[in-house]
Amino acid sequence: MPKKFLIISQVFPPDPAAVGQYFDEAAQALRAQGAQVTILTANRGYDDPEQKFAPHEDRSGVQVRRLPASSFGKASMPVRIFGQLSFLLQCILRGLFQRGLTDLLVSTSPPMCGIVAVLIGWLRPSVKVHYWVMDLNPDQAVALEVFKPGHPLVKAMDWLNRRILNRANSVIALDRFMAERLRVKLAGKAAQPRIEVIPPWPMGQHAEALAHADNSFRQAQGWGDKFVVMFSGNHSWVHPLGTILDAAEQLAGDPRFVFAFIGGGKGKAEVDERIAKWGQLAEGVVRPAVVSLPYQPLEVIRYSLSAADLHLVSLGDNMGGIVHPCKVYGALAMARPVLTLGPKESYLNDILSEHPVGWSVAHGDVAGAVKALREAADLSSEDWNAMGMRARKVVAEQFKREELVQQFTDTVMGKR
Incomplete structure (x- = not known):
């Protein structure tokens, strides 16, 4: 039976x-x-x-x-x-x-x-x-x-x-x-x-990444040759984003960056409030390049995730063993480096301590986040591709x- x-x-x-x-x-x-x-x-x-x-x-x-x-x-x-x-x-x-x-x-x-x-x-x-x-x-x-x-x-x-x-x-x-x-x-x-x-x-739709030149989602957003830093998924209080928003504000004068926040949830309000606040800055003041987009249909996720150059994964300082943001696996499967924010003792640092596929920053360390973001944007295309291939290899070998x-x-x- x-x-x-x-x-x-x-x-x-x-x-x-x-x-x-x-x-x-x-x-x-x-x-x-x-x-x-x-x-x-x-x-x-x-x-x-x-x-x-x-x-x-x-x-x-x-x-x-x-x-x-x-x-x-x-x-x-x-x-x-x-x-x-x-x-x-x-x-x-x-x-x-x-x-x-x-x-x-x-x-x-x-x-x-x-x-x-x-x-x-x-x-x-x-x-x-x-x-x-x-x-x-x-x-x-x-x-x-x-x-x-x-x-x-x-x-x-x-x-x-x-x-x-x-x-x-x-x-x-x-x-x-x-x-x-x-x-x-x-x-x-x-x-x-x-x-x-x-x-x-990693989800089935993460099977194959798209090159930026072939990505209709990236083209529709007008991101061109920008360095796109992305947080995609549920914006929850257990995934604090204040540090990265502060870093985006400090990098407002660097025209290379675009910060994209895609998804929904209670924590999305912080992103939208910051964008509204920056929109009220006096004329001539450089505003951070931060965009807020809703959840994308499942058939579009492959395109939206591939549009990033660097994926963000956040875990609250007191959330180890309580929640487990799975977006890190999708990012790695798409051959994209990651920037993680959270406690030193976590499954995220278990991955990064063994494999050079990104950067780890503590919550509140805005200077460290800015430094990591600049290092990521400064990578040559060869080094960026090499880090992405290492990320994909991690998934193929440890999270198949x-x-x-x-x-x-x-x-x-x-x-x-």
Whole structure:
């Protein structure tokens, strides 16, 4: 009998959120292994709830079911929580009564998705539960000072984390720092689940970079021979960008640079506010060349990412092991150097300490960021290409998509 998977994720393509794209590729990989796969997701965009998606879709054999009243956007925390609870309640009811269910795959999108796994796993003990940890809450909320460590909701979510970790048949963390945080949550338990560390793989659309001369997106933006520094994806409070914005301001007089911020999220407001502020400068004052663009359609991402000369990846100082920005893998796969901002102890510096594929700067070190940016722009085309090829080689050797997808499917199919 083939395995019958139910996958729960509040975001899923055509929504551009990275978590949904990973679930899409994971679902297709499980389908290729002979499993029957059903996805439960929201029928509206997570970042833009005005976007409405078809309620049913057969996606190359994967059955997608988009649930109503499951996403109302990010206008406020209560609105987000209400949408999540509505979505999760529908998932619980469907999961409890789905015939022939053998496996349940959940992640931390939404953060309270563990409720579904715990309840379905308790009431249907024969179902195997797989927990794909994309980020950690309430750790993230505490680190952002949204809640105090002793808040009842924090204690409740920590309890829920321990329950799902105890119930899960497999647990997948994205890096060694995240795996260690999970182990700490289970400290003192006699039996602990095996935690597999499987980093995110580069997405399929990153298969081949485009030369600037052949890139219609870059040409449409009018970037010509500029040195384009890009941050692409979710602009979140956990990915601070203040240091790079300050550096852009100091480099306003250097005509080589363009800073492009593509995507959305709560943190995008800081970028847009800076642009508005610079727009009010007196006539004759040189303004930083900073542009803000929305999320690009999935079919355009290859072009937009290739348009950069240097990609930015930011990790908050207290976010190690809590979140894992996966954009670094896409940048490296596109043969582009990276400039990372964040703590010294992180998975980002694990990569950069072994491979000369970019620069690392601490948050608040504006002078260091300016120095790194100038060094990057000063590279000859030969040195820039060589660094890009090293970046692509890192992906080919350490983060090869096919191998990581195979590790993932072997784990949740019970082959490891």
